[in-house]
Amino acid sequence: MAEAVLARQPKAGSRAEARGARPRPMLSRRNIVVYGTLFVVSVYYLLPLYVMVVTSLKGMPEIRMGNVFSPPLEITFEPWVKAWATACTGLNCDGLSRGFWNSVRITVPSVIISIAIASVNGYALANWRFKGANIFFTILIVGAFIPYQVMIYPIVIILREMGVYGTLTGLVIVHSIFGMPILTLLFRNYFASVPEELFKAARVDGAGFWAIYFKIMMPMSLPIFVVAIILQVTGIWNDFLFGVVYTKPDTYPMTVQLNNIVNSVQGVKEYNVNMAATILTGLVPLVVYFVSGKLFVRGIAAGAVKG
Amino acid sequence: MATKAAGRPNQLFRNLNAKIASIPMIFTALVVFVGGTTWTIVYSFTNSKLLPRLRFVGLDQYERLWSTPKWLVSIENLLIYGILSLVFSVIIGFILAALLDQKIRFENTFRTIILYPFALSFIVTGLVWQWMLNPDFGVQQVVRNLGWESFTFNPLYDQRIVIYGILIAGLWQGTGLVMCLMLAGLRGIDEDIWKAARIDGIPMWKTYLFIVIPMMRPVFITTLVIIASGIVRLYDLVVAQTSGGPGIASEVPAKYVYDSMFLAQNLGQGFAASTMMLLTVAIVVVPWAYLEFGGRAKRG
Amino acid sequence: MFSVSVKNLDLSFGDVQVLHELNLDVAQGEFLVLLGSSGCGKSTLLNCIAGLLDISDGQIFINGRNVTWDEPKDRGIGMVFQSYALYPQMNVRGNLSFGLKNARVPKEEIDRRVARAAEILQIEALLDRKPLQLSGGQRQRVAIGRALVRDVEVFLFDEPLSNLDAKLRADLRIEIKRLHQRLKNTMIYVTHDQIEAMTLADRIAIMRGGAILQLADPHTIYARPVNKYVADFIGSPSINFLQGDISTRSRPAFTADGIMVPLERYQFTGNGINEGPVSFGIRPEHIVVGEQAASLPFHMEVEAEVVEPMGSDTLVWTRLAGQDFRFRVDGQLPLKEGQRELIGFDPSRASIFDGETELRL
Numbered sequence: 016m017a018e019a020v021l022a023r024q025p026k027a028g029s030r031a032e033a034r035g036a037r038p039r040p041m042l043s044r045r046n047i048v049v050y051g052t053l054f055v056v057s058v059y060y061l062l063p064l065y066v067m068v069v070t071s072l073k074g075m076p077e078i079r080m081g082n083v084f085s086p087p088l089e090i091t092f093e094p095w096v097k098a099w100a101t102a103c104t105g106l107n108c109d110g111l112s113r114g115f116w117n118s119v120r121i122t123v124p125s126v127i128i129s130i131a132i133a134s135v136n137g138y139a140l141a142n143w144r145f146k147g148a149n150i151f152f153t154i155l156i157v158g159a160f161i162p163y164q165v166m167i168y169p170i171v172i173i174l175r176e177m178g179v180y181g182t183l184t185g186l187v188i189v190h191s192i193f194g195m196p197i198l199t200l201l202f203r204n205y206f207a208s209v210p211e212e213l214f215k216a217a218r219v220d221g222a223g224f225w226a227i228y229f230k231i232m233m234p235m236s237l238p239i240f241v242v243a244i245i246l247q248v249t250g251i252w253n254d255f256l257f258g259v260v261y262t263k264p265d266t267y268p269m270t271v272q273l274n275n276i277v278n279s280v281q282g283v284k285e286y287n288v289n290m291a292a293t294i295l296t297g298l299v300p301l302v303v304y305f306v307s308g309k310l311f312v313r314g315i316a317a318g319a320v321k322g
Numbered sequence: 323m324a325t326k327a328a329g330r331p332n333q334l335f336r337n338l339n340a341k342i343a344s345i346p347m348i349f350t351a352l353v354v355f356v357g358g359t360t361w362t363i364v365y366s367f368t369n370s371k372l373l374p375r376l377r378f379v380g381l382d383q384y385e386r387l388w389s390t391p392k393w394l395v396s397i398e399n400l401l402i403y404g405i406l407s408l409v410f411s412v413i414i415g416f417i418l419a420a421l422l423d424q425k426i427r428f429e430n431t432f433r434t435i436i437l438y439p440f441a442l443s444f445i446v447t448g449l450v451w452q453w454m455l456n457p458d459f460g461v462q463q464v465v466r467n468l469g470w471e472s473f474t475f476n477p478l479y480d481q482r483i484v485i486y487g488i489l490i491a492g493l494w495q496g497t498g499l500v501m502c503l504m505l506a507g508l509r510g511i512d513e514d515i516w517k518a519a520r521i522d523g524i525p526m527w528k529t530y531l532f533i534v535i536p537m538m539r540p541v542f543i544t545t546l547v548i549i550a551s552g553i554v555r556l557y558d559l560v561v562a563q564t565s566g567g568p569g570i571a572s573e574v575p576a577k578y579v580y581d582s583m584f585l586a587q588n589l590g591q592g593f594a595a596s597t598m599m600l601l602t603v604a605i606v607v608v609p610w611a612y613l614e615f616g617g618r619a620k621r622g
Numbered sequence: 623m624f625s626v627s628v629k630n631l632d633l634s635f636g637d638v639q640v641l642h643e644l645n646l647d648v649a650q651g652e653f654l655v656l657l658g659s660s661g662c663g664k665s666t667l668l669n670c671i672a673g674l675l676d677i678s679d680g681q682i683f684i685n686g687r688n689v690t691w692d693e694p695k696d697r698g699i700g701m702v703f704q705s706y707a708l709y710p711q712m713n714v715r716g717n718l719s720f721g722l723k724n725a726r727v728p729k730e731e732i733d734r735r736v737a738r739a740a741e742i743l744q745i746e747a748l749l750d751r752k753p754l755q756l757s758g759g760q761r762q763r764v765a766i767g768r769a770l771v772r773d774v775e776v777f778l779f780d781e782p783l784s785n786l787d788a789k790l791r792a793d794l795r796i797e798i799k800r801l802h803q804r805l806k807n808t809m810i811y812v813t814h815d816q817i818e819a820m821t822l823a824d825r826i827a828i829m830r831g832g833a834i835l836q837l838a839d840p841h842t843i844y845a846r847p848v849n850k851y852v853a854d855f856i857g858s859p860s861i862n863f864l865q866g867d868i869s870t871r872s873r874p875a876f877t878a879d880g881i882m883v884p885l886e887r888y889q890f891t892g893n894g895i896n897e898g899p900v901s902f903g904i905r906p907e908h909i910v911v912g913e914q915a916a917s918l919p920f921h922m923e924v925e926a927e928v929v930e931p932m933g934s935d936t937l938v939w940t941r942l943a944g945q946d947f948r949f950r951v952d953g954q955l956p957l958k959e960g961q962r963e964l965i966g967f968d969p970s971r972a973s974i975f976d977g978e979t980e981l982r983l
Contacts, residue, residue, distance in 0.1 A: 049424055056418065057435045063450040063494065064438075070453065082464040083454065135343045143340035146333075151344065151351045158355030160551050160607045164579040164596040168365075168374070168589065169358035192350050199347060212780075215674050216707035216768070220721030221695030224339035230720075234711040253443035255558040256576075260584065270445045274562050277449050286453060297446040304441035305434070312437065312502055336676075 071095060071291035078286050094287035098295060102288055104275040105264060111292050114272030118252055118299075120183055121268055125190035126247040130240065133195055137202025138228050142214050152199070159196035167260055174261065181263045189257050194250070198243055201314075205239040206232060242314040245307045249300040269296050359600065366593035374589055383594035393595065396573040399485045403574070404553040407492055411549060412542070414493070415500025420530060422501070423508045433505075437498035444495070448562025451491035452478060478564055481571035488563055488572060495559075496552070500545055507541030508534065543610060550606045554599055575599050623686045625650045625808035626671060626776055631680035633670060633832075640666050641832045644680070648810060653802050655819040656812045658829035659855070664812045667829070668778050671810065673697050685775055695725070697776075700769025704781040706761040708753035714764050715749045718771050732771075739770040742801070759790045766801070779811040783818065795821060816856055820844070828852050846973065850980040853903045853973050859937055861973070862947050864902040868974070868983070870895055876902045876974065878943040883920045887970040890983055899977030906937065908971045909949035911963055921966030929959050938963075 066083050071094050073087040100110040107113065139145075140152055170189060171180060179185035209232065217227045233240075258268040267275070273296045277289045304311050369379045387393050418436060422429050439447060454460050457476040465473040477487025511534060519529040535542070557576035564572040575595060583592035626648040633641040641663050648654045656664040669675040671682060673694040681690045689697045708717050715736060722732045740746045743763045753761055762782055769777050782798075783791045799822055802809055813819055819826050820840045827837045836848040847853035853861050866878025874885040874895050883902065885895075915921040924947070928939040935953045939946065949965055951957060974983045 049421055049426060053418075053421055053426070053432050057432060060435050060439065060494065060498075063454055066454055067450055078459065081459075082467055083456070083460050084464055132346045136347045139340035139343040143337050145337040145340055145344075148340075148344060151348050154351035154355055155347055157607075157611070158351060158359075160603055161355060161359055162554050162576065162596065162599040162603055164555075164576055164592075165362050165600045166354060166358035167579075167596075168583055168592070169361045170354065172374075173353070191346075192354055195347060195350050210705050210707065212703040212705045212707035213709065215669070215672070215694075216701065216703055216765075217709070217720075218674060219672060219694045219699065219701045220768070221693075221724035222720070224343070226724060231709055235709075249441055253445075255443065255445050255561070256580075260580070270443050270558075273449070274445050277452075278562070278565060286456075286459070289449065290453060293446050293449045297442045300441040300443070301438065304438055308430070308434070311441070312433070 067290045067294050071098075071287055071294055073287050075285060075287060091287075094285070094291040095295070097285075098276075098288045098292035102276050102292060103282075104267075104272050104279065107264070111269060111272060111276070111295055114267055114269035115295070117183070117262075117266055117272075118269040121186050121190070121258075122248060122251045125187045125194070125251050126244060128187060129191040129194035129198060129247055130243050132191060133198030134202045134233075134236075134240070134243070135228060136195070137199045137204075138206050138232055139224075140199070140203045141206035141209075142211075142227070142232075143224065152203070155196050156200060163193065163256060167256075171260070180261065181266070183262070183266055186257060186261045186266075186268075189261055190247075190251050190254070193257070194247055197246070201243060201246075202236075202239065205236060209235060238310070241307070242310055245303055245311050246314045248303050249311075252299050362593050363597050363600075366590065366597045368590055368593075370589040370593070372587045372589070379590075383590045384598075387591060387594045387598065390591075392570045392573050393575070393578055395570050396575045396578045399572060399574055400553070400556065402485050403489055403492065403556065404550070406486075406489055407496070407553060408546065408549055410489075410493055411497050411500045412545065414497050415545075416504045416535075418497070418501040419504035419508055422505055433502070436501055439495040440498045442495065444558035445562040447491050447495045448488075448559045448564075451487070451494070452563045455487055455490075479568055481568050484564060484568065484572040488560060491563060492556070492559055496549070500549065503541060503545045503548075504538070507538040510541075511537055543614070547607060547610050551603060554603050554606075575602075623650070624648060624683070625652065625685060626810065627683040628667070628671065629681045629683070631667070631670060631682065632678045633666065633675065634678045639832065641670070641677075644832070644834065646827065646834065646837070648808055651806045651808055653809045653811065653822055653824045655823035655826045656810065656829055657814070657816060657819040657826050657855075659814055662829040663832040664814075664829045665780055666832075668780055668810060668812045672699055672701050672778055695721070698774045699776045699778055700772040700774045701778040701780065702762070702765045702769050702782045704784050706753070706758075706765045706785070708761055708764055708768075710753050713750050713752050714745065714756075714767075717753070717764055718749075718767050721768065721772055735771040735773065736767075739767040742770065742804070743767050758786050759794060762786065762794060763797075766798075770805075775807055777807055777809045779809065779813075781812055781814070784813070784815070791815075791818075798822065816858065820856075828855065845971075846982070847903075848982050850901055850903070850975040853975070857905055859906050859948055859950065861903045861905045862942075862949075864904075864943055864945050864947070865977075866900065866902055866943065868895060868897050868900050870897055876900065876969075878902070878945070881920075881922065881943045883969050883972075885969050885974075887919060887968065888972060888974065889970065890974075895983070900983065901975045901977060901980070903973040903975065904967055904971065906948045906950040909965050909967050911949065911951050911955070911965050913964070915964045915966030918966035918968055920969060921964060923962050923964050926957055926959055926961050926963060929957055940965075 062084075069086055070078065070083060072090045072092070073081075074089065074091050074093070077088060098110060099112050099115075101108055102110045140148055170192075174180040174185040174188065177185075177188075179188065213231065214227065217231050222230065252268075253270060254268065255270045255274065258271040262268065262271070273292050276292055365374050365376075366383055367378050367380060368375060369377050369382065422432060426432070455462075455476070455478050457463065457479055462473060462475045465475070477483045477490070515533060515537070516529070519533060524533070555576055556574050557580065560566060560572055560574050560577055566573045566577055576599065579592045579596045579599065581592075582588045582595060624647045626646070628644060628646040631641055631644040631646075632639070644667065646667075656667060658664045666675065670677050671684075673689065673692060677690065681688060683689065684697050684699065687698075694701075709720060712720065718736045718739060719732045722735065727735075736749070737746075740749060743766060745760065745763050745767060748756060748760060748764070753764070756764065762785075765782070779798075783794055786794065795818055798809075798811075802822075811818075811822060823840055825837060825839050826843050828835045828843065830851060836843060836852050838846075843852065844856055847856060850863070854863075864876075864878050864881075866876055866881075868885075869875055869877050874888070874890075876883040876885055910918060922942070924940040924942060926938045926940055930937040930939070931953060933953055935950050936955065936957060938949050938951060938957060940949070941947060957963065975981060976983055
């Protein structure tokens with residue numbers, strides 16, 4: 016069952032094996048070039064992460080003396096504590112924790128609502144085609160390419176009219192709207208790849224729109240839901256623009272607050288606190304990324320290649 | 323004819339549930355995307371300042387826009403950043419994908435390492451690289467400490483090269499995605515092509531260059547469109563890394579729009595600038611969409 | 623009263639007319655096969671009967687009730703699909719009872735019907751397995767079971783055996799036939815496989831281009847095809863066609879490049895005989911070889927050009943009247959390429975088609 020569903024996944028991982036020349040002796044010149052290059056590249060990609068971590072564990076005096084790459088002589092967790100609990104943004108001095116909880120309160124409902132809407136919509140588009148549906152869908156997909164800047168202000172007006180401008184609710188609505196194109200596409204393509212006869216069989220069996228969705232389609236589609244969750248959690252957590260436009264300082268998500276802490280012009284720069292705050296902000300998507308592994312790759316491949 | 327198809331239910335109520343389920347999509351497509359875009363374009367011809375007002379001033383906002391140094395710098399930066407990031411991310415991404423496609427060990431490890439920056443926020447990326455490129459403690463100082471006293475690499479505080487400092491961070495974050503797309507494309511190529519090329523004695527680099535890459539044309543085009551539409555949105559990275567500085571040296575259009583709308587209280591300028599951004603995207607996307615879907619629709 | 627009745631059915635997708643002015647009546651308990659190559663509209667017609675496609679015009683009756691705009695579940699049909707279409711996350715019992723649960727049938731009744739279907743199809747041992755743990759044949763049995771439990775009058779089969787390998791297909795074919803004999807429901811069965819059609823059907827409807835060309839019992843379809851397409855479609859190896867003319871000068875005969883076939887024994891259809899170009903069809907298995915051929919109205923010596931032994935019999939390629947010609951001989955007959963042999967046939971077994979309209983003469 017699981018394999019069957021996974022096998023229906025488009026694109027990514029369509030071929031299990033890597034290609035290229037047959038295996039050769041490990042120490043051939045070619046292997047040295049390939050592994051050597053990849054090793055150097057890996058070091059380059061890992062370096063910033065390393066620098067973030069070591070900086071965040073140093074005291075300020077040590078940072079002023081040494082260079083960014085040297086490991087800490089004396090490990091201190093003080094910067095982490097300060098970044099989380101007491102760093103100041105404007106008048107608030109309760110650290111990033113406020114932003115963290117704001118981001119949680121934004122991300123959880125946004126992910127649930129946007130996926131609920133998009134999955135039902137994708138299902139309707141794939142299996143219950145009605146006249147005109149494709150016109151709206153085309154507009155939706157084309158709309159995904161419109162720079163957000165073009166729609167920012169009209170949405171401010173809409174949210175203000177609804178009385179939710181500056182609130183977390185407003186931001187949740189915005190995330191649900193802008194998550195719709197890619198998610199709808201993702202779900203539509205997935206449901207369209209489910210054999211149509213299954214859908215027909217369910218109709219003969221007397222299942223209606225919602226029964227087929229909840230009893231047949233959804234249980235078959237858990238992997239694509241996981242992909243969508245990964246896509247949305249990282250996307251919404253990492254958002255900055257909507258956060259800064261549609262929320263107020265009290266409700267700023269973590270990214271906005273992080274930027275305000277680090278780039279505030281007042282006071283002495285505390286690089287170790289800044290880096291600790293940066294890691295803290297990056298932690299959620301990183302954990303999602305490392306835990307989800309291949310599904311993350313599949314999500315961006317499915318979303319991107321098809322989109 | 324009259325009796326035929328008698329009893330046909332009202333078309334409006336057929337598939338009613340599907341229509342209900344599509345209401346959010348219809349709302350988003352019509353009100354937000356079409357409505358919002360139209361609204362912004364219309365108001366870009368007004369002299370709205372703090373609040374949107376329908377007092378039309380023709381192309382004034384656009385004339386002002388194109389005579390504002392900050393906007394011109396923004397456009398120049400976007401062009402430099404855009405072209406270089408397209409070229410480098412595609413080349414690097416493809417080479418990395420080709421390396422990972424050599425039946426190597428630890429493929430997953432390497433891929434995980436190269437892709438992880440993509441999971442991070444632009445804000446995080448920008449701040450890390452701000453720190454890495456810090457002239458007093460970062461790369462420049464490290465090299466100087468090694469004995470090369472005159473070494474200078476200080477992009478974030480040098481107006482002439484600040485955009486390249488942002489490019490470094492942008493590439494660090496975005497190449498992994500390109501690599502993944504390319505890898506998916508490479509894996510989609512029939513194994514027999516490789517066997518045939520080997521039997522014909524074609525060297526590997528030639529196989530890539532003359533057989534595989536042409537076969538991957540759709541993947542390349544899609545990748546280019548995705549990167550390009552991302553480039554136009556470049557905003558968070560600049561805000562975090564340089565805040566547009568030093569001076570206005572690293573301004574970008576998206577930031578110009580935000581600043582006009584929400585800081586300078588000059589809505590009209592913001593609308594005009596965002597309409598210009600839309601135009602830029604249209605120039606990239608419309609030909610692609612036409613080739614990709616217009617042709618297909620006709621064939622289908 | 624007909625079990626299923628389709629009246630003047632039209633179906634178009636946009637500008638494309640898929641089914642045109644289609645009429646079909648299926649009697650109670652009849653096994654009707656819709657046969658045709660892919661794209662002929664046979665599955666589409668079945669989907670219309672099932673209510674899975676909205677028709678553009680016309681009416682559909684099932685058991686005397688107008689069901690044209692009814693939901694599939696309300697039409698009193700059960701359907702079996704080519705890809706089995708089993709719900710992968712449910713076990714066999716769940717698959718069989720899903721429709722009944724949707725119809726809010728009481729639990730004991732569900733259990734009773736599932737048990738009966740499982741008994742008929744001999745899948746009792748599989749009830750707790752998931753579809754992925756079943757073989758192709760078992761899956762199709764479950765799919766049939768899903769139609770069975772619905773206790774309906776009409777079964778619709780959409781190429782149910784096409785995904786199975788040849789041997790399983792033959793086995794299940796017999797089972798479906800037994801099932802029909804036992805249950806005596808109306809069955810409408812779509813296939814592109816003429817063996818399935820010939821072996822299962824009470825009547826076959828041959829479809830092409832969204833229309834029914836011929837609707838008749840298998841033997842009539844085989845022996846008296848209404849047009850050239852049907853003649854060509856039915857029969858394996860396919861029928862021989864000789865291009866030539868009908869002449870009525872002294873007596874009716876078919877003439878082509880050096881041969882003349884007397885047609886006194888050929889049964890022409892109503893309209894009498896006209897001279898003109900025709901296709902003369904004669905099946906390879908109706909050719910008689912050797913001494914017996916000499917006594918037939920038409921016989922001639924030909925040279926075997928290619929010999930294809932197929933075990934039980936052998937297909938021999940030759941040329942007749944300068945045209946390709948095949949005939950079938952017993953597999954035991956020692957026949958070599960280049961060998962000359964006397965062949966002959968009875969013109970009453972032939973089918974002659976107008977050169978222009980391709981209709982049977």
